[in-house]
Amino acid sequence: MSVQYQAITWSRQKKVYDVLLASGAAGFLGLFVAAGAVTHPEATAETLLIRALGTCAFVMLHLILCIGPLCRLDKRFLPLLYNRRHMGVTMFLTAAAHGVFSIIQFHSSGDENPLVSLLSSNTRVNSLSAFPFQQLGLLALLILFLMAATSHDFWLHTLTPPVWKRLHMLVYAAYGLLVAHVAFGALQSAASVWPAVLTGAGLTIVAGLHLAAGIHERRRDSPLPARTHDGFVAACEFDAIPEGRATVAMIGAERVAIFKHEGKPYAISNVCAHQNGPLGEGRTIDGCVTCPWHGYQFRPDTGMSPPPFQDRVPAYRCRVDSGKVWVHPQPVRHDG
Amino acid sequence: MTDEFYVGYVPRQTAAQARFTRTAVTVAALLAAGLAWTLAAWRAPFDNSRFEFGVYRDYTGTLAAHPVPSLLAEGQRILLVAEGKHGANSLAARFDQRNVGIRGALIEHDGIRMLEILPSIEPLGGPVVAPREQDLGSVTLTGEIADSKCHLGVMNPGRGKVHRDCAVRCLSGGVPATFLARDETGARRILLLTGARPPLDHVAEPVTITGRLTRWDQLTTLRAESIEPVRE
Amino acid sequence: MIRPLRHSHLRAWCVLAPFLAVVLVLAASARRDATPVNPGVRWERLP
Numbered sequence: 001m002s003v004q005y006q007a008i009t010w011s012r013q014k015k016v017y018d019v020l021l022a023s024g025a026a027g028f029l030g031l032f033v034a035a036g037a038v039t040h041p042e043a044t045a046e047t048l049l050i051r052a053l054g055t056c057a058f059v060m061l062h063l064i065l066c067i068g069p070l071c072r073l074d075k076r077f078l079p080l081l082y083n084r085r086h087m088g089v090t091m092f093l094t095a096a097a098h099g100v101f102s103i104i105q106f107h108s109s110g111d112e113n114p115l116v117s118l119l120s121s122n123t124r125v126n127s128l129s130a131f132p133f134q135q136l137g138l139l140a141l142l143i144l145f146l147m148a149a150t151s152h153d154f155w156l157h158t159l160t161p162p163v164w165k166r167l168h169m170l171v172y173a174a175y176g177l178l179v180a181h182v183a184f185g186a187l188q189s190a191a192s193v194w195p196a197v198l199t200g201a202g203l204t205i206v207a208g209l210h211l212a213a214g215i216h217e218r219r220r221d222s223p224l225p226a227r228t229h230d231g232f233v234a235a236c237e238f239d240a241i242p243e244g245r246a247t248v249a250m251i252g253a254e255r256v257a258i259f260k261h262e263g264k265p266y267a268i269s270n271v272c273a274h275q276n277g278p279l280g281e282g283r284t285i286d287g288c289v290t291c292p293w294h295g296y297q298f299r300p301d302t303g304m305s306p307p308p309f310q311d312r313v314p315a316y317r318c319r320v321d322s323g324k325v326w327v328h329p330q331p332v333r334h335d336g
Numbered sequence: 337m338t339d340e341f342y343v344g345y346v347p348r349q350t351a352a353q354a355r356f357t358r359t360a361v362t363v364a365a366l367l368a369a370g371l372a373w374t375l376a377a378w379r380a381p382f383d384n385s386r387f388e389f390g391v392y393r394d395y396t397g398t399l400a401a402h403p404v405p406s407l408l409a410e411g412q413r414i415l416l417v418a419e420g421k422h423g424a425n426s427l428a429a430r431f432d433q434r435n436v437g438i439r440g441a442l443i444e445h446d447g448i449r450m451l452e453i454l455p456s457i458e459p460l461g462g463p464v465v466a467p468r469e470q471d472l473g474s475v476t477l478t479g480e481i482a483d484s485k486c487h488l489g490v491m492n493p494g495r496g497k498v499h500r501d502c503a504v505r506c507l508s509g510g511v512p513a514t515f516l517a518r519d520e521t522g523a524r525r526i527l528l529l530t531g532a533r534p535p536l537d538h539v540a541e542p543v544t545i546t547g548r549l550t551r552w553d554q555l556t557t558l559r560a561e562s563i564e565p566v567r568e
Numbered sequence: 569m570i571r572p573l574r575h576s577h578l579r580a581w582c583v584l585a586p587f588l589a590v591v592l593v594l595a596a597s598a599r600r601d602a603t604p605v606n607p608g609v610r611w612e613r614l615p
Contacts, residue, residue: 012347024365028372035376042382044492055375059368075342076356082344105491109420110505121501123537128598129568130541134501162573172580179588183595189497191381196596198375203592207585214578221571253571271570283341295343472614480602496602516602519609542602549614556614568598 017083021090028056046105051186053098058182060091061175065206069213075281078292085151088171092141092148099141102134133185140177143170153274161276179203221250232319232326238265239323246289248280252329255280256316259289259300266300267316267327273298273305279313302332381496385445385489387452392439395451398465401425401432403530403557404484404512407451408465413553415450415512415528416440417485421502423510424453435460445488446526448555452485472549472556478566479517481529481539483507487514488526500540507536515545515558527558535563542566 032052036043064087070077107114107121122132147168156164179199187196227234235249241260248255248270255270257280268289270280277293284290288297288306298305303315314331342353349357397409405416405428416424416438437458440451483506486494493499495516507513513529531547547560 011345013344013349020361024368027365028368031369031372032376035373039377040382042384042386042492044387047492048376051376052372055372059371063364063368076353077360078342079344079349079353079357080360082342106499106502107505109422111421111509112505117501117505121504127568128594129600130497130500131595131598133497162570165573166576169576169580172584176584176588176591180591180595183592185498187592187596188599189381189493189499190378190599192378193596195375195378196592198371200589200592203585203588207581207588210577210581211585214575214581217574218578221574255571276570276573285341285343290341290343292342295345470615475609477606477609478604479606517609518603518605519611520605520607521610522605523611524603525611540602542600542604551615568600 013079014083014086017079018086021083021087025056025060025090025094028059029053032056046101050098050101050105053094053101054182054186057091057095057098058178060087060094061171061178062202062206064088064091065171065175066209069209072213073209073216075292081293088144089148089151092144095141095144099137102137106134129188131184133181133183133188136177136181136184140174140181143174143177147171147174156275161274165276175206220248221255229321229326231330232317232328235267235318235325235327237323238320238325241265241325244284246280246282247325248278249327251316251327256327257282257289258318258325258327259284261287261300265318265320265325267318267325268298268300268303269314269316269331271313272296273311273313382492383445383487383489383494385487385492385494386443387489388442390441392441392454394437394439396437396460397435399428399431399434399436399438399457400467401428403559404528407436407438408467408553411553412449413467413555415448415484415488415555416453417450417511418455419452421483421485421506421509421511423512425510427453427455427457431457431459433464435462435464443485443489446524448488448526448528450484450488452490468551468553470551472551474546475549475558476544476546477515477517477527477558478542478544479515480541481534481543481563482514482516483511483539484514484528485511487516495540497540503539504536507534507539513539525556527556528552529560530557531560534560535565538563538565 029052032055033048036048064084067080067084071081103114103118107117110117118134124130124132182199233251235251235258236247241247241258243260246257246259248257256267257270259266261284270278272279272291274294274296277291279289279291282290282292289300290297298313303313305311316331317328319326342349395407395409397407400406405424407414407416416428418424437460438453440453443450443452480495482495483503485506486499486502513534515527515529516524518524544564544566545560546562547558550557
């Protein structure tokens with residue numbers, strides 16, 4: 001798809017996703033404020049709202065961070081990934097509301113500019129019990145803003161997928177800052193130790209899923225024993241590939257998806273041109289390899305998107321010999 | 337391998353995929369609902385304080401600017417602060433030891449009353465009532481410094497780590513300080529901290545104060561001679 | 569060539585997971601009661 005700014009195209013599934021997302025966030029806020037008002041009738045409304053917004057954003061960030069590794073471990077989670085960016089933007093808006101209300105509540109109407117007050121009221125960085133936590137939240141919010149602002153496909157194309165993905169890996173830094181923000185703020189003034197235990201459980205789930213998915217991916221990246229013939233590398237058994245599907249093999253240092261389409265083998269890069277999704281986990285639809293992440297399509301023989309789209313992925317020469325698929329590690333050049 | 341395959345722009349998911357997605361979303365929603373309720377219920381502590389936000393009433397009595405702005409009305413000493421994170425020191429200084437009429441919104445906690453006053457103070461005639469003061473001796477106490485306005489009810493919780501920056505801003509703006517301490521039975525008492533401005537670097541954390549306790553009408557003040565942070 | 573990018577997720581979490589666990593434990597264990605009991609003080613005994 002070409003590099004120009006266009007509004008998000010709405011499909012039925014995106015609408016369903018967004019309705020569920022909006023009602024989920026609103027339901028969480030409503031339930032939190034109601035539960036707070038019932039269990040602590042003496043609490044002020046602003047306090048409950050600030051807590052509800054902060055907790056909602058933090059819980060949503062956990063969900064967002066779990067979707068990626070869950071999809072690597074089980075493809076059935078992919079519908080949650082399809083529109084994850086909308087959840088990211090919703091999370092940023094919720095966190096921003098928490099930040100703005102907190103600045104109004106704790107720093108405004110005083111003898112100092114609220115932003116100066118935010119940065120200067122607590123400078124006890126050498127103390128564990130008094131450590132400034134609000135600045136950690138501000139830093140995380142700036143990262144989340146950068147990510148929400150560049151979440152549209154326009155930025156993905158402009159920055160190129162690898163750069164964009166690296167930029168969006170900053171969400172890990174934002175998560176780390178927010179764990180510290182919560183640990184040095186809310187958890188240190190909580191009456192019980194249970195909120196800290198729960199935060200630890202959240203961290204265990206998020207980190208555990210990422211480590212499990214990372215190890216799973218690394219195993220799949222072990223290089224094949226180099227059996228070559230005429231410069232071709234033995235990649236896989238041809239009969240093991242189901243029709244319309246692919247087997248992924250390490251050719252050199254990169255993953256190649258070997259598809260069987262109408263009984264013949266085709267090898268293209270496993271890396272989708274859109275968001276670097278795993279093409280080899282997709283299937284052919286209408287004669288085109290279709291990415292499991294966002295449905296981007298490429299022709300199996302040339303690696304080019306069907307017109308009018310102009311995306312392409314590297315395609316490789318391949319042939320079947322004594323039951324094996326042999327792939328040439330040098331991509332084919334297609335001009336035009 | 338099944339032929340299940342999800343494409344986001346296709347209007348409907350296959351039946352098996354739709355079932356899985358529904359289950360995943362339901363589990364996430366139930367988990368989120370449980371967390372919302374549990375965390376809202378856990379997140380304490382709250383004080384039994386109140387603030388009549390936006391409800392202004394008329395009060396008359398003798399105003400005292402020192403040691404902190406207050407109004408002696410019907411035998412009760414009521415503390416005075418300005419709007420926002422500001423003390424009423426400059427306003428009160430113009431009416432020290434005079435009878436006045438004041439409009440203010442009530443803040444109350446543990447029998448200590450405070451007014452967030454409007455800037456229009458009306459001078460009145462009549463005999464000025466003198467304060468009843470009694471020296472209670474010297475003490476050394478460990479407890480927490482907060483700003484009186486939030487602590488007495490404008491915010492709840494109006495003390496503790498999360499509220500720390502707000503307390504710094506209020507104290508810096510001239511709002512009088514409170515000192516919260518427990519006796520050997522664990523009973524809490526709010527003392528009005530007077531004397532030099534408290535160290536802003538050590539609010540909302542345990543500090544040991546040595547000073548003189550004074551009964552000031554129905555309030556108890558602690559005039560600090562030394563304030564030492566408790567080591568971590 | 570996105571293998572380094574793919575593996576950078578794992579590397580990031582190998583660092584982040586233990587680091588955040590330490591932060592959480594340190595912060596939680598540094599929690600302190602700002603209003604401890606003052607031995608020898610009884611409010612009712614004040615004159």
